[in-house]
Amino acid sequence: MEAGYPDSGYAFWVGAFVPRATPDAIRKRLHAEMVKAIASPAIAKKLADLGAEPLTISPEAFDAMVKSEIAINAVVVKAAGVKVN
Numbered sequence: 001m002e003a004g005y006p007d008s009g010y011a012f013w014v015g016a017f018v019p020r021a022t023p024d025a026i027r028k029r030l031h032a033e034m035v036k037a038i039a040s041p042a043i044a045k046k047l048a049d050l051g052a053e054p055l056t057i058s059p060e061a062f063d064a065m066v067k068s069e070i071a072i073n074a075v076v077v078k079a080a081g082v083k084v085n
Contacts, residue, residue, distance in 0.1 A: 013055070015062055027059050 016034060018027060035056045037043055047054055057065070077084065 015066070031059050 016030065018030065038047070038054045038056055044054070
């Protein structure tokens, strides 16, 4: 809990997005190639040097995480009275 708002802690993350109409086979191939790249020694070292902790989850789990982040942040924004243009 941050500043009195439950579920408002935030971890910075980076992800890859593709258009909604991207075929599932392409999404899965992109995911597999990114997982391989992240596991390569050079990339793994670079991420570790930056203090990053890779989280290679499935595309479906990533979709669910993004939806959850949107819902949580919407509550925080509303509670804080932030006006969105």
